[in-house]
Amino acid sequence: MFYNTVMRPHPIRSRIAPTPSGYIHLGNAVNFLITWALVRSQGGELLLRIDDMDPARTRPEYVEEIFRSLEWLGIGWDHGPSGVEDFYRNFSIQTRKEYYRNELKTFQKTTDRLYACTCSRKEILSLNTHGIYPGTCRTLNHTLAPEHSALRVMVPELTNIVVDKTVVSLDKTLGDFVLWRRDDTPSYQFASLIDDRDGQIDTVVRGDDLRNSTAAQLYLAWLFDIPSFLNARFIHHPLMMYNGQRKLSKSEGDQSIKTLRESGANKALVFNHAVTFLKAWQGIPEVPALLELLDNRR
Numbered sequence: 001m002f003y004n005t006v007m008r009p010h011p012i013r014s015r016i017a018p019t020p021s022g023y024i025h026l027g028n029a030v031n032f033l034i035t036w037a038l039v040r041s042q043g044g045e046l047l048l049r050i051d052d053m054d055p056a057r058t059r060p061e062y063v064e065e066i067f068r069s070l071e072w073l074g075i076g077w078d079h080g081p082s083g084v085e086d087f088y089r090n091f092s093i094q095t096r097k098e099y100y101r102n103e104l105k106t107f108q109k110t111t112d113r114l115y116a117c118t119c120s121r122k123e124i125l126s127l128n129t130h131g132i133y134p135g136t137c138r139t140l141n142h143t144l145a146p147e148h149s150a151l152r153v154m155v156p157e158l159t160n161i162v163v164d165k166t167v168v169s170l171d172k173t174l175g176d177f178v179l180w181r182r183d184d185t186p187s188y189q190f191a192s193l194i195d196d197r198d199g200q201i202d203t204v205v206r207g208d209d210l211r212n213s214t215a216a217q218l219y220l221a222w223l224f225d226i227p228s229f230l231n232a233r234f235i236h237h238p239l240m241m242y243n244g245q246r247k248l249s250k251s252e253g254d255q256s257i258k259t260l261r262e263s264g265a266n267k268a269l270v271f272n273h274a275v276t277f278l279k280a281w282q283g284i285p286e287v288p289a290l291l292e293l294l295d296n297r298r
C-alpha cells in the first residue's frame with residue numbers, strides 16, 4: 001500500500017478535461033466551475049484539455065460546444081487549445097499518438113509488468129468475470145503485434161491504493177487494465193497520466209466515478225516513477241444526479257449546457273447549481289473561498 005501526500009506549495013495547477021463524446025451537461029459544468037474557482041481563488045493556473053480518446057464518439061460539434069460553453073460561463077484557462085482549429089491541429093490525442101507510443105516504449109523498458117493481450121472484448125465478456133480481465137495472457141509471453149493486441153499492466157493481488165482518503169483494491173476493481181488499446185490508440189488511463197505529468201498538474205478535481213481511474217493512474221505513476229502525479233492532490237466529489245436518481249449522462253442528453261443557453265437561461269443558473277452543490281458537499285476546506293468567488297462572478 002502507498003499513500004499520496006497532499007502537501008504542496010502554492011500556486012496550484014489544475015485542469016478541466018471535458019470529453020467530446022456528447023454535449024457537456026450541468027454536472028460537467030459544476031465540476032469545471034469548482035476546479036476553476038479553486039484555481040482562481042489561489043492565483044493558480046488552469047489548463048484546458050479535451051480528452052478525445054474515443055474517435056468513434058468524438059464529433060466536431062461537441063468540440064465546438066466545449067469552447068462555446070466555457071465562454072458563456074466565463075471560464076478562462078491559461079494553457080491549452082485556444083479554439084477548435086488549434087485543438088485539432090496541435091492538441092488532439094489522435095495527432096499525438098506517436099508521442100504516447102514512444103513514451104510507452106520507454107516505460108516498457110523499465111518494468112516487466114506490461115504484457116500483450118490478444119483477447120477480444122467478446123472473449124473477455126464470455127468469461128463472466130464482471131468485466132475484470134482475469135490475466136489470461138499474462139504468461140503467454142508473445143511479442144506485441146500492434147494491430148491485433150492490447151497492452152495490459154499486471155495488477156497483483158492486494159494492490160490497495162489510497163485515493164482521496166478511501167482505499168481502492170485495484171486488483172478487484174479494474175484488474176490488469178489496458179494501456180494501449182487493440183484499435184492502436186492509447187488508453188484513457190495512460191494518456192491522461194502522461195498529460196497530467198506534462199502539464200505539471202498538482203491538483204485534480206473529479207467526480208466519484210473516476211476514483212478507480214485515479215487509483216489506476218497512481219499505480220502507473222508509481223510503476224513508471226512519476227513523482228509529480230504521486231504527490232498531486234486528488235479531490236473526488238459526488239456526482240450530480242438526474243431527478244436525484246441516476247447520474248447525469250452525455251449520451252442521454254441530460255441538461256446540456258447548450259440547451260440551457262439556447263433556451264435563454266442566464267449563466268447564474270449554472271453558478272447557483274454549483275453553489276448549492278458545494279454547500280451540500282463541503283468536501284474540501286476551501287469551500288467558503290469558492291463560494292465567495294462564485295458569488296462575485298455569477
Ligand SMILES: [Zn+2]
Nearest residue numbers: 117118119137
Ligand atoms: Zn488476453
